[in-house]
């Protein structure tokens with residue numbers, strides 16, 4: 414070996430060792446700091462979890478989302494003090510939670526309290542109680558379409574994946590609210606099965622990207638054609654992103670034309686995206702195409718998955734428990750008697766107390782977002798009993814712990830709708846009922862979710878209902894077993910399958 418090559422070779426090896434040594438020293442110093450000197454060092458909990466985030470990665474990724482116990486507060490009386498409105502205290506989100514999920518710039522992933530408020534404000538009128546009341550005709554129109562498809566399947570003994578159907582429904586609703594050219598997932602012959610699977614794939618990959626946020630940046634560099642070759646379903650994401658880009662671009666182009674001709678743009682129905690671009694008053698910097706695309710995808714994703722999952726669970730229990738089904742049908746009789754000619758309003762359905770109890774129990778057993786939902790108080794320390802949580806430290810509480818607390822909900826794993834009937838409900842139950850979280854970063858779509866759940870379930874389980882029967886579906890196909898940020902049933906579940914007789 415020539416002398417220069419020998420020297421370069423050995424310098425190369427020496428550099429690797431130096432790099433490795435510095436890296437290990439850095440990890441050692443960080444670990445000692447975390448375990449001994451950090452203000453959190455004396456907080457109770459497994460020392461390994463305090464030392465390294467690999468502990469969390471192991472449970473989230475290697476054990477398929479089984480990490481529920483972490484540095485978080487487990488005291489139901491404290492929930493209202495941690496998840497607070499802006500008037501009590503500014504709340505930031507935790508940047509590690511946001512990093513790695515590819516929707517940068519959306520209000521959901523905005524860390525700063527002030528910017529989050531600015532970005533979320535234009536949506537609020539659409540998802541307020543009044544806003545959602547105005548959306549009821551859209552829900553009815555889609556329900557008519559869906560019932561038409563069920564009529565065709567009636568008596569054919571075709572096995573239908575009701576979970577696919579419900580994902581189509583919620584997806585079409587939110588897309589009509591947001592986009593000028595909405596999806597028609599319900600029309601697909603297979604009820605857009607690929608779309609449901611693709612969404613589940615995203616959800617299942619979230620713990621990986623959450624643990625290694627740089628991965629998403631690597632994935633972005635891989636040519637789309639190669640990704641599609643690896644997994645054809647990834648094409649659906651590309652299509653989805655491109656669809657959002659087209660929608661945003663089309664409205665933006667229209668805006669620049671309008672500026673030229675000074676015409677005031679109003680459509681017959683102003684979609685959320687159109688409102689955002691034309692009338693929201695957001696500064697120009699907030700209207701970049703990439704940000705609006707990410708915002709659109711967050712709304713479409715959150716609006717589809719959450720509600721569909723709860724509907725799956727509720728439909729299962731109504732179908733599996735004949736006494737629940739009979740009671741729901743009998744109670745709906747009064748409001749659904751002239752359906753579909755005369756459709757009930759949300760307020761009318763809300764007066765059906767047993768029906769509402771079924772929805773609440775379904776929400777309880779769906780866990781909302783299961784994990785701790787970390788929040789950061791940027792400038793004020795949070796006092797929890799004798800523990801002072803310094804400003805800037807992420808701290809969370811798990812909705813799962815609230816909703817499954819055996820002290821508050823006897824036999825918490827059982828679906829018992831009667832527990833929500835008047836006379837049985839306690840103030841502690843109300844306090845612990847947090848499927849939509851609370852405070853300034855709570856669920857934006859809560860009112861919409863309630864409206865959809867009410868109208869869909871009332872139409873499916875009215876006295877003249879389509880006669881669904883469960884097909885080879887067990888409770889374990891539906892109950893939630895994994896926390897992939899969004900909770901999902903066991904990974905080998907065959908879904909919610911029914912036949913219409």
Ligand code: HEM
Pocket residue numbers: 520521522533540587711712715716717719720721723781782786848849850853854855856857858859861862
């Ligand atoms: C039953 C169905 C649903 C459940 C259980 C649910 C639950 C939740 C929870 C627990 C959060 C808080 C997440 C966090 O703090 O990180 C959240 C946030 C959010 N949800 Fe929902 N959700 C549902 C339906 C919907 C619907 C229909 C929409 C449609 C717009 C929606 C849009 C959002 C958005 C945009 C956020 C982020 C809000 C923000 O950061 O300000 N959700 N949801």
